[in-house]
Amino acid sequence: MDEETRAEILEATNRALCEHGYAGLTVQRIADESSMTSAAIHYHFDTKEELLNAFLDDLIERFESKLPCGAADPRTRLDGVLDAVFSPKDPDSDGFPVAIMELKAQAPYHELFRERFLDFDGVMRGVVADIVRDGVAAGHFDEADPEEIARLITTMSNGAHARAVALDEHPAETRRVVEDALELHLGWTPGEEVDG
Amino acid sequence: MDEETRAEILEATNRALCEHGYAGLTVQRIADESSMTSAAIHYHFDTKEELLNAFLDDLIERFESKLPCGAADPRTRLDGVLDAVFSPKDPDSDGFPVAIMELKAQAPYHELFRERFLDFDGVMRGVVADIVRDGVAAGHFDEADPEEIARLITTMSNGAHARAVALDEHPAETRRVVEDALELHLGWTPGEEVDG
Structure with missing residues (x-):
């Protein structure tokens, strides 16, 4: 994955985590904070833990x-x-x-x-x-x-x-x-x- | 509520919290750790937050x-x-x-x-x-x-x-x-x- 994609996913993770907390964090909510689909995020990170x-x-x-x-x-x-x-x-x-x-x-x-x-x-x-x-x-x-x-x-x-x-x-x-x-x-x- | 009841509920809360964490804590799970029903616990504490x-x-x-x-x-x-x-x-x-x-x-x-x-x-x-x-x-x-x-x-x-x-x-x-x-x-x- 290129640096830009990684940075975008991690920034979206930060926003989703701050907004929904650990218990409410889902890949879909991370996708909602980015320009990517949850399938695209799953392509780079198999699990939420990995992300x-x-x-x-x-x-x-x-x-x-x-x-x-x-x-x-x-x-x-x-x-x-x-x-x-x-x-x-x-x-x-x-x-x-x-x-x-x-x-x-x-x-x-x-x-x-x-x-x-x-x-x-x-x-x-x-x-x-x-x-x-x-x-x-x-x-x-x-x-x-x-x-x-x-x-x-x-x-x-x-x-x-x-x-x-x-x-x-x-x-x-x-x-x-x-x-x-x-x-x-x-x-x-x-x-x-x-x-x- | 008498001291004994209060102590029993709080001890059950401790066990349920340690086992299930905050996100998994329910009055039913607290009841499961005690000899009381969830209705009896609700009688003493309206909400989980109060408890x-x-x-x-x-x-x-x-x-x-x-x-x-x-x-x-x-x-x-x-x-x-x-x-x-x-x-x-x-x-x-x-x-x-x-x-x-x-x-x-x-x-x-x-x-x-x-x-x-x-x-x-x-x-x-x-x-x-x-x-x-x-x-x-x-x-x-x-x-x-x-x-x-x-x-x-x-x-x-x-x-x-x-x-x-x-x-x-x-x-x-x-x-x-x-x-x-x-x-x-x-x-x-x-x-x-x-x-x-």
């Missing part, structure tokens, strides 16, 4: 593309991760955090979903651990365990997601607490100007 | 009953909160964290659920903030913002819940990170023996 697996794969790629490149100053990169993770929701993403929450609740019953969430978690933790390692080596951060800092930020991100959905709380509330913790762990306050 | 609201209320009460009493040493009380929040799942609670995750995903569409989750969050944050305040006053903990520490622990708890469901990760992983953070914030390591 959602591709949707989650795409999510990981889009998250990675939002991160600042590895060449930048570790402090700038850490700020970039916090922006990517705790930034306000896009205005066009209504229902998206809810849809992801529903898919998380499905993970115990769908091995493919669980693997994608584990991939995503591994990517996020790896990115943060690399930044902390680089920042400690460059003397920007106090000595700290990169894996533990990665776990702190990632778990707080999981918590912020749950709080956005269940409590309608803005992730900025969590970001503030994360920044305070990082100040203690790394001796550095996120958001501080980095000298060229 | 689940009572179920969430009960959850908050059970959480509070697991906490050490306010008279104890703040360090013992903080350990008790960490035990209640990050302890291993009961062997008989299979599916329970998944069911709660599904209800969180429903919160945007059910004001009653949202209110219960906000109640629960308020209780947990209040308990932790009180402990930190008492511990700082008694000189057991370094000076710290009680509300921010409460937010840290509560959000990490939300994250641990999501990770248990989506990644099948044991909450002890999160507890370790929380304990490291508390050592930096409070100058005290949870789990340390408290002298009589």
